[in-house]
Amino acid sequence: MNGDQIALTEILRPPALTAEAPYKRANSGPSLDTRFRLFTRQNPHKPYFLVAAERDSILNSTFSAKWDTKIYIHGYLNSGKLLAPEMELKDRFLVRGDYNIIMVDWGRKSQDLYGRVVNLVVPEVGQQLAAFIRVVQNVTGASWNSFHLIGCSIGAHVAGFAGKYLNGQIGRITGLDPASPRYKNLPPQKRLSRTDAQFVDVIHTDIYGVVPFGASPVWIMPYIELKVASPNATPRISKSGLKEPIGHIDFFPNGGDRQPNCSRADLLCEHLRSYDYYMETIATAAPCAMVGFVCTDWPSFVAGRCTDCGARNDRCLRFGEPAVQHRELSDASRSLLVYLRTAGYYPYCVYHYEVRLEVIADVARRYSLHNSSLTVTLGPKVQLHVPLVVDAEQIEGSKLFCPVGGTVLRQRPSVLTLTACTGAA
Template structure:
């Protein structure tokens, strides 16, 4: 109990950054299909839920999809070897782990779209992380609990490795929004040994100065795709945080979008398209001014795709179309 309390206190410190030092006001508004929503960045977190998440990070659910079961998932259970050995999991092929964002679950995007893109392309294990028990809480609570959820994912991957021999360097961890920071912490838990860690518009509010955010050391190769990093109210973090950071269309707003949520969601839509086509190529930028004014003239580098051996560094911009495959 004492250890859990100390951990929660250290997490709470992540929210102590004065609001005037961040690009966000206290209230962040976003619009989706259900209307306008408001996030209170100073809301009191649910400490009872955080204590439970911290004490029992294995409460995450892990759902396996393969070409043998592309639609109906199989549940893999932490510390239950039979749940894995009796499933369709194949340690001889790559493993792709997908973590959803806030207010989502295993059935919501980006899970179905990214899963379909991969299974249509190649023989892989797709493991969807369902962390809805925390993701469905208030935003400040979810932010504080992300490190524990990520540690739980990392512990599960360690168990998977022990049971099946599936190597960490054949694993690709992908997360959207808050899920980007979840997979960052998962990669950290396994010592940065995952082949790739990809953040799809990593969440911005309360993460700019947060040491628990996705970072370059979380995998052998890490990348982020920034699509809603606007200086006022952007839902994405908007700054370079990984080995390679992509800024499609400048990284703040996307063609055909009129809301922050549309911009935010474009990250996983673009990524899924690159898994299929590997067609979006950025030019390296040396400054954020070049990103803004589309004057990047450096080397070319592909955004996204499913290459486990991908390596690179730097910031890149490319322009895309308004509709799929962009």
């Protein structure tokens, strides 16, 4: 072996990382066909193939330790080819600035039986990715903080295993709707968790729902979990994404389910919306900022109980790529739950509003407001009928405050000026 090569045993089995493997091992070695494609502004279209066992492939590439490194890990059943959405992600980052963009290709093994992928392949690819990152860091001197892993679906758990084998040193992991089947209720050492990086943010878009049989191709059925309460009950599908909060900050757009304009017959639409939402936040000319609100749960958010941004403005958080600016809120012992609304098509960002009505207590006692609605006129052709959300806890003295939630206003108000934060515009 010459000086430009590193033994595969050094790469695939770093002693400090594998003393107590948290999973059953598959066969290590190059047979896993994991490849690493590097794109930078110097080579935006044709990738360099980086090989962990060959230092020269890194030293002679366009990789720069001065730039942040974005590493994207695809999900289940990917062919390994760079598809249009992945190319767009790469392009958006390179328009944004100087980055090392690395696409992890484990496509061949991602097409194996789902159970085998979960139990054997994902941990193994995560270990290979960790070994690759360690070599790149050693060869180039890049800081651990500069590495950001972005994992889609089951790729989020690959990122988690990589982070575990690097002892949580890497700067950030973003999980785009981490896969739920076979991962639900698993302990943190067997899935993505908040201890896998200095900052872990997670986007949940497909946490549960009701899906009719025959709605999607048979090949996707292993990717969902079917639950039938009784023989005559409607089959409930615990769908592709994890419901449990597992990051430092967990974002739940639209409550984590029922994404606008996603048909129930399309099992992957909601799951892949996490990618679409995240992509929008990378754009340099985004039409508006996507902002979420710290809250205990979705019903409380919709009811308007979580619109206070806090004295330090630490309860209204940027969503997606800019979420890293909130890393100081990271708490290893708990997840911060953040909720927001989106539109059903690009641009997905919306402006959040809250309307409060002050009603004299005598009127509130005389008339039932629980089945009332508010009509809002925004212009000659736009009129919204919004149900009132009456919260008995918000009765103060002689006034009754009726927060309004669930309003998506696609046009800026032209007649009525709204204030604060909980519908959307």
